[in-house]
Amino acid sequence: MFAPETYRDRRHALAQQIGQGLILLPGHDESPMNFADNGYPFRQDSTFLYYFGIDRPGLTGLIDAESGESFLFGEDYSLDWIVWMGPQTQLAEYSRASGGLTVKDPGDLSAMLGSDRPVHYLPPYRAEVRLQMAAWLGKNPAEVTEGASEALIQAIVTQRSLKSDEEVAAIEAAVRITGEMHLTAMRTARPGMTEAEVMAKVYQAALAHGQHPSFPIILSVRGEVLHNHHYGNTLSEGDLLLCDAGAQSPGYYAGDMTRTFPVSDRFSTRQKEIYQIVLDALQAGVQTLRPGLPYRESHLKSALTIAQGLKALGLMKGDVEEAVAAGAHALFFPHGLGHMMGLDVHDMENLGEDYVGYTDAITRSSQFGLRSLRLGRELAPGFVLTVEPGIYFIPPLIDRWRADGTCADFLNFDRIETYKDFGGIRIEDDYLITRVGARLLGDPIPKSVAEVEDIRAEALS
Numbered sequence: 001m002f003a004p005e006t007y008r009d010r011r012h013a014l015a016q017q018i019g020q021g022l023i024l025l026p027g028h029d030e031s032p033m034n035f036a037d038n039g040y041p042f043r044q045d046s047t048f049l050y051y052f053g054i055d056r057p058g059l060t061g062l063i064d065a066e067s068g069e070s071f072l073f074g075e076d077y078s079l080d081w082i083v084w085m086g087p088q089t090q091l092a093e094y095s096r097a098s099g100g101l102t103v104k105d106p107g108d109l110s111a112m113l114g115s116d117r118p119v120h121y122l123p124p125y126r127a128e129v130r131l132q133m134a135a136w137l138g139k140n141p142a143e144v145t146e147g148a149s150e151a152l153i154q155a156i157v158t159q160r161s162l163k164s165d166e167e168v169a170a171i172e173a174a175v176r177i178t179g180e181m182h183l184t185a186m187r188t189a190r191p192g193m194t195e196a197e198v199m200a201k202v203y204q205a206a207l208a209h210g211q212h213p214s215f216p217i218i219l220s221v222r223g224e225v226l227h228n229h230h231y232g233n234t235l236s237e238g239d240l241l242l243c244d245a246g247a248q249s250p251g252y253y254a255g256d257m258t259r260t261f262p263v264s265d266r267f268s269t270r271q272k273e274i275y276q277i278v279l280d281a282l283q284a285g286v287q288t289l290r291p292g293l294p295y296r297e298s299h300l301k302s303a304l305t306i307a308q309g310l311k312a313l314g315l316m317k318g319d320v321e322e323a324v325a326a327g328a329h330a331l332f333f334p335h336g337l338g339h340m341m342g343l344d345v346h347d348m349e350n351l352g353e354d355y356v357g358y359t360d361a362i363t364r365s366s367q368f369g370l371r372s373l374r375l376g377r378e379l380a381p382g383f384v385l386t387v388e389p390g391i392y393f394i395p396p397l398i399d400r401w402r403a404d405g406t407c408a409d410f411l412n413f414d415r416i417e418t419y420k421d422f423g424g425i426r427i428e429d430d431y432l433i434t435r436v437g438a439r440l441l442g443d444p445i446p447k448s449v450a451e452v453e454d455i456r457a458e459a460l461s
């Protein structure tokens with residue numbers, strides 16, 4: 001946990017912003033996998049962590065927005081539990097560590113919520129939380145979701161979007177472990193291994209620090225499947241291996257990086273050409289980063305770089321600016337350039353992607369590709385985000401666009417056809433927006449063609 005004042009000050013700032021009524025912030029319970037005592041790894045709710053910092057199941061937080069008093073509803077573990085779990089931190093101790101909470105019995109919560117004061121809460125995303133809130137609030141589950149407080153969502157997004165120095169340090173700790181995960185992948189992969197064998201080593205690099213990944217590891221020679229969790233293929237000479245993985249810090253802040261490298265010790269000419277375009281797109285996006293710039297502009301700058309590179313290879317044609325405006329590049333780059341990152345790898349996505357990534361002035365596009373950009377709004381100092389362009393050859397998408405003639409003025413389908421077995425390349429780093437520009441988080445790891453080939457040659461020697 002951070003210092004007690006951190007949590008107290010965050011709660012006071014939120015209470016002042018909301019101004020009236022009660023703010024209900026439920027923590028998580030254990031979540032059963034196949035029977036009650038066999039749970040998924042416990043993961044506390046990130047907003048609860050942000051305001052209370054307590055990593056324990058079975059707790060609910062409540063903030064009185066008028067008096068500023070904060071309550072913690074829960075029970076200390078009985079001896080029956082301690083026999084199985086060992087000695088546990090008392091709620092009174094958590095209360096001190098969290099900056100001063102009034103500890104109350106869970107049975108008292110309904111009565112406090114049942115007064116005629118407004119109750120602000122976030123849209124629940126776990127079914128058991130929705131059901132619990134329905135019981136507390138005397139609503140049915142659908143009404144619970146409809147009744148979520150937009151004012152609370154906006155206030156929390158505003159607060160959590162700006163990372164403090166101690167949060168940046170925590171994120172950077174996660175990114176450093178993340179870098180080790182990627183170095184492990186680059187040093188481990190060999191022809192004949194399965195994706196699962198490499199994935200296990202990458203996972204182990206996080207576990208060795210006592211940390212879990214911040215999201216399910218994507219590691220595949222079929223990098224064109226954007227969220228590929230299969231791990232069943234065997235690595236062969238000539239393949240590209242895409243690894244998208246991140247660790248959590250002890251306080252659950254996330255890292256998220258991607259590297260794509262040859263299973264052989266060198267890229268083929270074709271692989272090197274596409275890799276260099278993705279790297280150029282990453283650098284073009286990074287160069288735009290500064291406060292006040294809408295991140296959508298960074299995305300479009302990377303898209304333009306991709307279109308220019310693919311035109312030079314004869315895969316695209318025509319005016320590249322017109323091609324990007326038409327969304328033609330999205331055949332190869334169908335996702336967004338990046339997303340906010342913090343306590344969640346896609347930070348605060350449970351509060352609603354558009355609240356986090358868009359504003360009244362900058363709204364989400366409906367165009368294929370651009371519509372998947374999670375962050376379009378103007379950047380501000382303290383934002384932490386990913387930059388992750390990619391180029392993929394997705395056979396079913398190519399077939400559909402060709403059959404429909406989609407963006408045919410800008411795409412050379414005969415040549416694209418010859419790349420259908422290529423796979424995909426993504427390169428991703430994490431950045432902090434500063435007062436003057438942006439700073440790479442963590443320690444640089446191999447990224448240029450020469451650096452990647454060097455580490456692969458060393459690994460295979």
Ligand code: GLY
Nearest residue numbers: 215244245256339
């Ligand atoms: N790293 C996975 C994603 O950003 O969706």
Ligand code: MN
Nearest residue numbers: 256386388428
């Ligand atoms: Mn990402």
